Amino acid sequence: MSAFELTSEAPSSGPAQPTPLERAFYARDTLEIARDLLGCRLVVECDGERLVGRITETEGYLGFADTACHSSHGRTPRTEVMFGxxxxxxxxxxYGIHDMLNLVVGPEDDPCAVLIRAIEPLEGEASMIAxxxxxxxxxxxNGPGKLTQALGITKARFNRHDxxxxxxxxxxxxxxxDDADVVTGxxxxIDYAEPEHRDxxxxxxxxxxx
DNA sequence: AGGATGATCGTCT
DNA sequence: GACGATCATCCTA
Structure with missing residues (x-):
C-alpha cells in the first residue's frame, strides 16, 4: 500500500505558481485520500490575496453505504455534485451559519467526499485573523466552520468549483x-448514523x- | 477548563 | 415544519 506520489516544486523566491493536485489524486479510495490530504496546502484566492493553510484534520464520507454521508439519503440538488x-x-x-468544505472523491456515480476539518495558517495569516x-x-x-470563515470560503462562491x-x-x-503523527477516530x-458508521x-x- | 444554550437558514418531508 | 459533517458566548469553578 503506497501513498499517492506527491511531488512539490522546489522552493523559489518569486510568487509561487499553482501546483494543484490533479484529478487522479481524487479518483482513489476515500480514506486514503483523507489520510493523504493531511499536510497538504489548501489555497484560496481571496480579495487578490493568496491565503494558504496546512490541512491538519479530515473526515471521509463513503457514499451510498455510509448513513452519515449526505448522498446516502438520496440524490438531490444539494448532493448532486457528489455524484459527479x-x-x-x-x-x-x-446550522444556518457555517459553510462546510468537502472535496468530492472517488469515481463518478460513487458519491464520496472528504470533509476538511482544520488547518494551520501558512500564508495570509493576518487576513485570516481579520x-x-x-x-x-x-x-x-481548528474546526470546519472556522476554517471556511478564516479563508473566505462560501457556498455561493465555491460549491461545485473545480x-x-x-x-x-x-x-x-x-x-x-509520518504515520506515527496521525491519529484516527x-x-x-453524526450521532444519527447507524452505529457501524457512527463508530x-x-x-x-x-x-x-x- | 468545561458544560449548557442560543444562533440562524437551506434543504428535504 | 423540523433539523443539522457547528460555533461563540455565557455561565460555573
Whole structure:
C-alpha cells in the first residue's frame, strides 16, 4: 500500500505558481485520500490575496453505504455534485451559519467526499485573523466552520468549483506527515448514523505538536 | 477548563 | 415544519 506520489516544486523566491493536485489524486479510495490530504496546502484566492493553510484534520464520507454521508439519503440538488467526477468542491451550509468544505472523491456515480476539518495558517495569516474577528492561534481555524470563515470560503462562491484548475480554490502538495503523527477516530456530529458508521474511525488528524 | 444554550437558514418531508 | 459533517458566548469553578 503506497501513498499517492506527491511531488512539490522546489522552493523559489518569486510568487509561487499553482501546483494543484490533479484529478487522479481524487479518483482513489476515500480514506486514503483523507489520510493523504493531511499536510497538504489548501489555497484560496481571496480579495487578490493568496491565503494558504496546512490541512491538519479530515473526515471521509463513503457514499451510498455510509448513513452519515449526505448522498446516502438520496440524490438531490444539494448532493448532486457528489455524484459527479472527483476533484470538485461540495460546500454546504450547516446550522444556518457555517459553510462546510468537502472535496468530492472517488469515481463518478460513487458519491464520496472528504470533509476538511482544520488547518494551520501558512500564508495570509493576518487576513485570516481579520476574517475571524481577531481569533488567532489554535482558535483560528481548528474546526470546519472556522476554517471556511478564516479563508473566505462560501457556498455561493465555491460549491461545485473545480479544484484541479489552480484558480480560486485548490489543494497543493505539502509536507507529508509520518504515520506515527496521525491519529484516527470516529467522526464528529453524526450521532444519527447507524452505529457501524457512527463508530467507524474515518476521522484523521495530525497529533498536536509543540 | 468545561458544560449548557442560543444562533440562524437551506434543504428535504 | 423540523433539523443539522457547528460555533461563540455565557455561565460555573
Amino acid at each position: 467526477p472527483p476533484g470538485y468542491a461540495y460546500v454546504y451550509l450547516i 476574517h475571524r474577528r481577531g481569533k488567532k492561534g489554535r482558535e483560528l481555524a 479544484v484541479c484548475l489552480g484558480e480560486g480554490l485548490w489543494v497543493e502538495p505539502g509536507e507529508r506527515f 470516529p467522526r464528529i456530529g 467507524a474511525p474515518w476521522r484523521f488528524l495530525v497529533k498536536r505538536r509543540k
